[in-house]
Amino acid sequence: MHDIWVVAELAGGGLAPVSLQLLGKARQLADQSGGRVIVFVMGHEIVPLGQELIKYGADEVIIGDHPELAFYRTLPYARVMTHILQERRPNIVLLGATSQGRDLAPRVAARLQTGLTADCLDLSINEEGLLVQTKPSYGDNVMVDIVIPEHRPQMATVRPNVFPLPERIEDRKGKITSVTVNLEPDDLKTVVKEIIDEKHEASRLEEADVVVCGGRGMGSKENFEQLYVLADALGGAVGATRPAVDENWIDDSYQIGQSGKMVAPKLFIACGVSGAVQFTVGMEKSKIVVAINKDASAPIFNFATYGIVGDVREIIPAILQEITTA
C-alpha cells in the first residue's frame, strides 16, 4: 500500500540513467515514509537487469518480458502496466519525463482515472503523507507544488538529471518477480517500423560534459564556426539558441531550451546569449556556467558561475590562445 514504484526504462541495451536517478529518490522517500521500493520494467530479454536494479536500491523488481514489448509502443506497455498497478495498488508511481514516460504515463493515468503531474523537478512527502510534486510552468518562471489528495496511485513524471545516481551496493538483496503478459489484438495495431539511430552529433549534445553554446551575439556564421574550435579544444559539443538556429548557423536539432534540448553538462559556456527564460530552462542544471556577453546587464549572468563582459569575437580567440599555449 505504501509502496513507491518506479517504472524503469531501457536505453541502449541498459537502464536509462533517469530510471536509476528515480530509484535513488524513491529509496530516500520510502526510507522516510516507511514503504518499499518496487521497480517495474518492461521489455524483451531483460531479466538480467533485475539484479542490477536491486543493487541500486529496489526491494522488488517486477519484470514484464515479452517479444511484443521489445520496442516501446503505447498500448501494449499501457496494458501490462495498468494490469499490475490494479493488482498491487501502490501509493506512488514515478516515471522519467522522457519521450517514453511522457507518452505512457498519461495513457495509464487516464485508464486508472488518477492524477498525474508532468515533468517534476522535485518530490517530497508532506505531513499528511502526500507526495508533493514540484513542477515548473510558464517555462520555469513559476514553480507549482501539486498533490493528489484522494486518487491512487499518485503519479508523476520527473525530468532527467535532477536527482543524483544512487550508490550501487554489490550485496544488496531483493526479490525478482515476473508478470505474465496478456495483450489484446487492439494493442498491437500500432507497429514500430524502424528506429532510426540518430545518436549522431545532436544527441551527443545531451550527454556531453562540455557544451559551448552560441547565441545571436555570435553575429555571423563565420564567427559561429569559432565555437567548434573551442568545443574541440575542450572535448565538448556545440549548441545554440533559437535565433542562431533561425539564422541557419546551425541545424535546429542543436537548439537548447524549452523547445529544444535539455542539457546539464559539467561546463556550459554561453557566448553572445542573452539568457531568456525559454533558453535557460534548457541549461540551468549545468554545474559550471561561463557567460560571455558584451552587455553587463544581460540576464545570463544571473545563471553564470563566471562572467566575462566583452566581445565574443575577441574573448574566444584569447581563450583558445591561452588553452593552446598554457
Add this chain to the structure above:
Amino acid sequence: MHIVVCIKQVPKTLDVRVDPVTHNLIREGIESTINMFDENALEEAFLLREKFGGKVSVISMGPPQVREALRKALAMGADEAYLLCDPSLGGADVLATAYTLAQGIKKLQPVDLILCGRHAVDADTGQVGPELAEQLGWQQVTMVKRLECDGSKITAWRECEEGTAVWELPFPAVVTVGKEINKPRYPTPIGIIRSGKKQITTWCADDLDADEDKIGLAGSPTRVIRMFSPERTSHVEMLTGENEEVARQLVAKLREHKIQL
C-alpha cells in the same frame, strides 16, 4: 477526412510572476495567443485536407475570450470552430480537460484524426493528447516531427531517446506534433474576411452530456497547493581585465574545476 484540432489559448509571453502577497499569477495586461505547437497541428491538418479533402474542425475548452484564438484558427483556414465553455468546467486538470474534450469530440463524430500540440507552453504537461486518446479508446502517437498518411494508415516519425522511431498506426488516432513538423501559415486578408462569416459554436456542460463528477475542479484529481517564483540568487564571479588576462583567469578556474583542457 474529418480532422479535429485541439487548440489551447496561452499567454503570449511566459514572463509571468507570482504575486508575493496573494500567491496568484500576475497576468494583467498579458496578451493571449494560440499555443505555438497547436498552430503546427492546425497547419498539418490543412496539409492533410489539401491531400485528402474533408474538413478541419477546431475545438477548445476555456473561458469566453478563447473565441479570439478560435477566430484566428478560422482565419488560418479551419472550417468549423467549437468552444466548450461553462463555469462548471473551470479548474479542470488534465484528466477533466481530456474528458471534456472527448465529450465534445464525440458530438463531432465521425472523426478520423485528432491533432494536438506536443504540449502547452504554459502548464507544459503534454498529457491532454494521450489522455484524450484513452478516453476515446483510440491509437496514439506523441511528439511527432513528420507525418505521412495514405487513406488507411498513418506513418509517424516520433522523437525518442535513441533518435527517431517510425510508427505505423490505423485510424482513428490522436497525434501530437512538435514544431519541426511544418511552418504554420499566417491568416491571409481573404481568410480573415471569409472567416468573419463563420460561426463559433459554443457548448455548455449540459450540451456535452457530461458527468458532473468528471468535469472542472470536481473531476480533477490534482490540486495546486502552492505557487511561487523560483529563487534566483546569482553567485556570479566576474572576471575582469584585458582580454588575455580574462582568458588566463578563466582557464585557470577551469583547471581548478578539473576540466580537461
